[in-house]
Amino acid sequence: xxxxxxxxxxxxxxxxxxxxxxxxxxxxxxxxxxxxxxxxxxxxxxxxxxxxxxxxxxxxxxxxxxxxxxxxxxxxxxxxxxxxxxxxxxxxxxxxxxxxxxxxxxxxxxxxxxxxxxxxxxxxxxxxxxxxxxxxxxxxxxxxxxxxxxxxxxxxxxxxxxxxxxxxxxxxxxxxxxxxxxxxxxxxxxxxxxxxxxxxxxxxxxxxxxxxxxxxxxxxxxxxxxxxxxxxxxxxxxxxxxxxxxxxxxxxxxxxxxxxxxxxxxxxxxxxxxxxxxxxxxxxxxxxxxxxxxxxxxxxxxxxxxxxxxxxxxxxxxxxxxxxxxxxxxxxxxxxxxxxxxxxxxxxxxxxxxxxxxxxxxxxxxxxxxxxxxxxxxxxxxxxxxxxxxxxxxxxxxxxxxxxxxxxxxxxxxxxxxxxxxxxxxxxxxxxxxxxxxxxxxxxxxxxxxxxxxxxxxxxxxxxxxxxxxxxxxxxxxxxxxxxxxxxxxxxxxxxxxxxxxxxxxxxxxxxxxxxxxxxxxxxxxxxxxxxxxxxxxxxxxxxxxxxxxxxxxxxxxxxxxxxxxxxxxxxxxxxxx
Amino acid sequence: xxxxxxxxxxxxxxxxxxxxxxxxxxxxxxxxxxxxxxxxxxxxxxxxxxxxxxxxxxxxxxxxxxxxxxxxxxxxxxxxxxxxxxxxxxxxxxxxxxxxxxxxxxxxxxxxxx
Numbered sequence: 001x002x003x004x005x006x007x008x009x010x011x012x013x014x015x016x017x018x019x020x021x022x023x024x025x026x027x028x029x030x031x032x033x034x035x036x037x038x039x040x041x042x043x044x045x046x047x048x049x050x051x052x053x054x055x056x057x058x059x060x061x062x063x064x065x066x067x068x069x070x071x072x073x074x075x076x077x078x079x080x081x082x083x084x085x086x087x088x089x090x091x092x093x094x095x096x097x098x099x100x101x102x103x104x105x106x107x108x109x110x111x112x113x114x115x116x117x118x119x120x121x122x123x124x125x126x127x128x129x130x131x132x133x134x135x136x137x138x139x140x141x142x143x144x145x146x147x148x149x150x151x152x153x154x155x156x157x158x159x160x161x162x163x164x165x166x167x168x169x170x171x172x173x174x175x176x177x178x179x180x181x182x183x184x185x186x187x188x189x190x191x192x193x194x195x196x197x198x199x200x201x202x203x204x205x206x207x208x209x210x211x212x213x214x215x216x217x218x219x220x221x222x223x224x225x226x227x228x229x230x231x232x233x234x235x236x237x238x239x240x241x242x243x244x245x246x247x248x249x250x251x252x253x254x255x256x257x258x259x260x261x262x263x264x265x266x267x268x269x270x271x272x273x274x275x276x277x278x279x280x281x282x283x284x285x286x287x288x289x290x291x292x293x294x295x296x297x298x299x300x301x302x303x304x305x306x307x308x309x310x311x312x313x314x315x316x317x318x319x320x321x322x323x324x325x326x327x328x329x330x331x332x333x334x335x336x337x338x339x340x341x342x343x344x345x346x347x348x349x350x351x352x353x354x355x356x357x358x359x360x361x362x363x364x365x366x367x368x369x370x371x372x373x374x375x376x377x378x379x380x381x382x383x384x385x386x387x388x389x390x391x392x393x394x395x396x397x398x399x400x401x402x403x404x405x406x407x408x409x410x411x412x413x414x415x416x417x418x419x420x421x422x423x424x425x426x427x428x429x430x431x432x433x434x435x436x437x438x439x440x441x442x443x444x445x446x447x448x449x450x451x452x453x454x455x456x457x458x459x460x461x462x463x464x465x466x467x468x469x470x471x472x473x474x475x476x477x478x479x480x481x482x483x484x485x486x487x488x489x490x491x492x493x494x495x496x497x498x499x500x501x502x503x504x505x506x507x508x509x510x511x512x513x514x515x516x517x518x519x520x521x522x523x524x525x526x527x528x529x530x531x532x533x534x535x536x537x538x539x540x541x542x543x544x545x546x547x548x549x550x551x552x553x554x555x556x557x558x559x560x561x562x563x564x565x566x567x568x569x570x571x572x573x574x575x576x577x578x
Numbered sequence: 579x580x581x582x583x584x585x586x587x588x589x590x591x592x593x594x595x596x597x598x599x600x601x602x603x604x605x606x607x608x609x610x611x612x613x614x615x616x617x618x619x620x621x622x623x624x625x626x627x628x629x630x631x632x633x634x635x636x637x638x639x640x641x642x643x644x645x646x647x648x649x650x651x652x653x654x655x656x657x658x659x660x661x662x663x664x665x666x667x668x669x670x671x672x673x674x675x676x677x678x679x680x681x682x683x684x685x686x687x688x689x690x691x692x
Contacts, residue, residue: 135649142656149663158674159687165602165667172609172660173596179616179653186645187623556680560597 004065007082009051010090010126017044018119025112037115044119045098048126052091059087060495062502066132079132079193081265084499088341089129089254089261095481096253096348097122099474100246103356106468107363109154109244117154121147121250128258134182134192134219137262138175141226144258145171148251152243163238170235170559171225177567178222184215198269207271210575217574219266220276221567226259229280229317230287231566233310234559240306245359248302252309252355253348260313260320261341267324274325275577279570281321285428287314292435296442296537297549301358301368304443305351308401311432312347316340318425319416328500331508332419338497338510339419343412345496346485350400350409353478357394360471361446370442375450384466391447393475398440400482402530403433403523405515408482411489414519418511430526437530438537490514581622588615600679602671606664613657620646620653 017040024036058065059082068077101118104110124143131137145168153164186192188208189200201208225232236256240248267273291311298304319340326333364383367373377391385391400409413433420426485492493510511519536542592615595608624646632644672678675686 135652139652139656142660146656146659146663149667153667153670158671161667161670161674162683162687165664165671168660168664168667169596169605169609172664173593173612176612176616180619183616183620183623183646192645555684557597 006051007065010048011123013048014044014119014123017041018116021112021116041115045101048094059084078136080130081132082130084502085261086129088499089258090126092345092348093125093254096250096352099478100249102470103246103474106471114154117147117150125258128262132194138178151247152239155244157242160242163242167235167239174222174225177218181215181218184211188212194265194269201271213272213574213578214571216270216272217571221570223259223263225563227256228310228313230283231562234562236310237303237306241303245355249352249355253352256313257344268328272574272578275574277321277324279573281318284314284317284321285425288432289428292432294549296435296439297546299370301362301370305354309351315429316344334501335510336419337500339415341496342415342493346408346412349478349481350397353393353397356475357390360390360467373446377447389472393479396479396482398444402437402440406486408486411486414514415510433526434529434533437527438533441534585615585619602668602678602680610661617650620650
């Protein structure tokens with residue numbers, strides 16, 4: 001046990017917490033069991049914050065802590081690395097998980113099973129961010145997967161079970177391909193750590209040849225499925241739309257991004273990784289645009305948000321892919337990576353907020369259809385919110401995703417367009433921004449008052465339940481984080497950049513001038529075009545096109561077809577490029 | 579060579595079963611078959627060198643590579659977890675829809691997703 005073993009705390013504390021949750025339930029009853037349950041969650045989600053802030057100065061000064069679990073010698077044991085990237089991902093994970101857990105106090109799901117699984121998921125998030133061992137990455141991804149299948153199904157909706165089942169089957173199959181790829185690399189190099197594999201491949205003739213390339217592409221395809229990049233996104237909308245609201249926030253906010261940033265470690269050192277990153281970047285740009293088009297067509301509120309997650313992850317992946325292509329040590333690559341992480345972080349904040357507020361609203365109204373639900377502001381008022389907290393928080397989230405200054409979405413989208421500097425990706429993302437604006441105007445309409453007030457609607461008569469305090473607290477917390485991170489965006493971009501570059505002092509902010517006339521003009525154009533687009537799709541023929549997109553055939557086989565095609569395409573691309 | 583061909587056949591049977599079988603229980607079986615084919619692949623590949631089980635005792639020589647076996651122990655545990663969870667979900671789906679056919683489940687839940 002040495003001093004630097006403290007880096008394992010973000011993994012072991014949540015695991016300890018989940019064990020305590022079970023112990024509390026087994027040995028005590030009533031008040032005592034509740035007390036132990038809450039203190040276990042505090043150990044799991046609260047104490048790691050102290051560790052994270054204790055470690056921050058070391059990481060900021062450029063220290064990278066690398067440890068082998070169980071003090072095995074390097075070639076055998078599992079290597080964990082705690083650097084700036086790991087710190088940022090773990091910080092994000094605990095931030096969203098804490099806010100979501102507070103939300104569950106008021107709106108459910110509750111209980112021992114939920115708390116234990118939720119803590120295990122948080123531990124797996126931290127482990128995924130830190131691991132530098134390919135088989136351990138497999139185990140971490142499987143734990144993330146298994147916990148999310150359970151949590152998605154915990155909303156007890158029949159559709160959620162189907163979504164969970166589809167997700168389980170596609171992701172378990174993808175992980176089998178991951179194992180095959182892992183075997184290929186292990187056979188070539190005889191080791192499982194990233195550095196060991198990279199070093200082993202370097203001394204092989206032709207860097208391992210076709211076996212190494214195919215193996216790497218199988219691994220990348222399996223992880224890309226988890227990230228939900230374009231051809232591999234089919235499982236996400238149902239899973240995120242039907243999960244409990246707090247879980248949707250965690251899944252969309254953190255869970256789809258963690259594998260992406262874990263993949264960075266592999267791609268930047270293995271031969272051929274750059275090409276895989278390049279293709280994923282292209283796919284990401286396409287994802288941003290296609291995702292938003294499908295999102296605009298949705299009529300279920302939470303499914304609309306889920307498609308927006310796909311679209312926004314497209315923004316992140318396109319910048320991330322360009323960063324991997326350029327190399328993280330170059331200034332351009334570092335800027336792109338900073339922009340990608342900033343957008344990942346800000347997206348987690350505002351998308352979490354949107355899922356929570358929309359969840360609160362639709363639960364109270366008992367209606368999730370964008371076209372049917374109206375007057376939600378009044379429903380919230382009758383649900384006991386004398387001050388419209390949920391409505392205001394929703395507005396903060398919606399304006400943030402529409403990139404209105406000074407909210408955080410504006411800062412990260414400005415950072416992305418600065419990092420891309422007029423390449424074709426910038427135009428694609430700009431077009432996606434217009435769609436985002438239009439679809440959030442569409443979503444905001446649920447709060448508009450009804451046209452006829454004395455319209456006989458059975459839903460407005462009875463309001464089931466109330467908006468509870470903890471729901472409001474977590475919403476306000478995320479809304480404040482959205483505003484604060486927007487206002488201090490330049491300073492945050494410097495910190496993120498410093499962490500990602502492992503302590504190199506670089507005073508160029510991303511973007512250098514946040515509130516420049518050019519950026520503001522761009523925002524104005526996006527908003528105007530978004531309103532126009534909204535008016536176009538509100539017409540009769542626009543609605544017809546949208547319903548065609550919405551009712552496009554989707555089935556179980558399609559998931560596997562797109563996964564196979566995506567994997568095959570990636571393999572061909574990498575063989576062609578090598 | 580013959581074992582590789584057999585394993586590829588086993589792998590393809592699993593993959594085909596997941597996609598083509600309508601019954602969700604059969605899909606879960608197929609997932610198990612797919613998983614097992616990769617497990618056996620690891621073990622056969624790991625046993626290319628050496629002949630004896632990797633138990634480090636006096637006099638045991640010429641052992642096989644122990645790492646694939648260690649990895650597969652973990653993978654078996656994960657596979658069992660996934661199968662158990664999938665069966666539990668299949669049971670719940672059956673209770674809601676009274677069918678095990680994936681297309682019928684899709685249709686029934688598509689009409690009233692919430």
